[in-house]
Amino acid sequence: MVTSEYERRIAARFATFDQDGNGYIDREDFSGAAKALLAEFDTAARSDRGQALYIGAEAFWQGMAGIADRDGDQRITREEFVNGAVKRLRDNPERFADIARPFLHAALAVAGSDGDDTVTVEDTGRVLAVLGVPGDAARAAAASLDTDGDGRVGEEEIVRAFARYFTVPE
Numbered sequence: 001m002v003t004s005e006y007e008r009r010i011a012a013r014f015a016t017f018d019q020d021g022n023g024y025i026d027r028e029d030f031s032g033a034a035k036a037l038l039a040e041f042d043t044a045a046r047s048d049r050g051q052a053l054y055i056g057a058e059a060f061w062q063g064m065a066g067i068a069d070r071d072g073d074q075r076i077t078r079e080e081f082v083n084g085a086v087k088r089l090r091d092n093p094e095r096f097a098d099i100a101r102p103f104l105h106a107a108l109a110v111a112g113s114d115g116d117d118t119v120t121v122e123d124t125g126r127v128l129a130v131l132g133v134p135g136d137a138a139r140a141a142a143a144s145l146d147t148d149g150d151g152r153v154g155e156e157e158i159v160r161a162f163a164r165y166f167t168v169p170e
Contacts, residue, residue, distance in 0.1 A: 010081075010082050011078060011081075011082050013081075013165070014078050014081045014082070015132065016131065016132050016133070017029055017064075017076075017081070019032045019033050019036075019131075019132065020032060023077070023078070024075040024076060024077050024078070025064065025068075025075065025076040025081065026061075026074060026075040026076070027058070027061045027065075027074065029061075030057040030058065030060055030061040030103075031054065031057055031058070031061075033057060033130070033131055034053045034054050034056075034057040034103075036130045036131075037053060037107055037110055037111070037127065037130050037131075038050050038053060038110060040126055040127075040130045041110045041111055041123075041126075043110050049106070049109050049110050050110070052105075052106040052109060053103070053106040053107060053109075053110055055102065055106070056102035056103035056104070056105065056106035056107070057103050057106075059099070059102040059103065060099055060100055060102065060103040063098075063099025063100075064076060064099065067084065067095075067099075068080045068081055068084040070084055093163045093164070094163075096162075096163045097159050097160065097162070097163040100159065100162055100163065101159055104155065104158055104159055104162060105117075105155060107127055108155055108158065111123040111124070111126065111127050117154060117155045118152040118153060118154045118155070119152065119153055120151060120152055120153075121142045121143055121145070121146050121151055121152070121153060122142070124142035124145060124153045124158070125138045125139040125141070125142035125143075126138075128141055128142060141161075145157045145158065145161055
């Protein structure tokens with residue numbers, strides 16, 4: 001049972017990971033996110049960038065499952081996510097950044113065109129939209145990450161913002 005305001009906010013984050021809406025997070029949600037990003041940015045799955053994205057998605061899944069899949073059934077329920085993963089990650093946000101980084105790094109490589117670990121604000125918004133953030137919110141979030149106003153967002157800003165979003169303090 002979700003009892004605190006904090007837990008209610010985090011339960012809402014669950015839907016971001018549950019890409020197919022089946023009520024739990026599993027490996028297919030992560031590989032599905034990778035597939036959707038590749039389609040959005042017209043990148044072949046067998047390309048170096050495509051393979052790196054799938055490898056990053058698998059690493060992200062393994063990290064989340066290791067923290068949250070308490071019963072070992074290879075899926076994370078909403079309760080496991082709220083009562084397990086998020087509480088542990090809240091105490092160590094750097095751990096969340098570490099498990100998300102390979103996927104986010106690879107997503108930036110797919111979305112970016114110049115290989116400098118940055119991506120345009122527009123393409124950052126596209127990534128967020130593919131990952132389930134509603135259009136206007138995705139664009140606003142992407143714009144807020146461009147702290148120096150150069151029209152580009154770097155990997156560190158994205159990783160920190162991602163970790164902050166999922167490790168909301170009580």
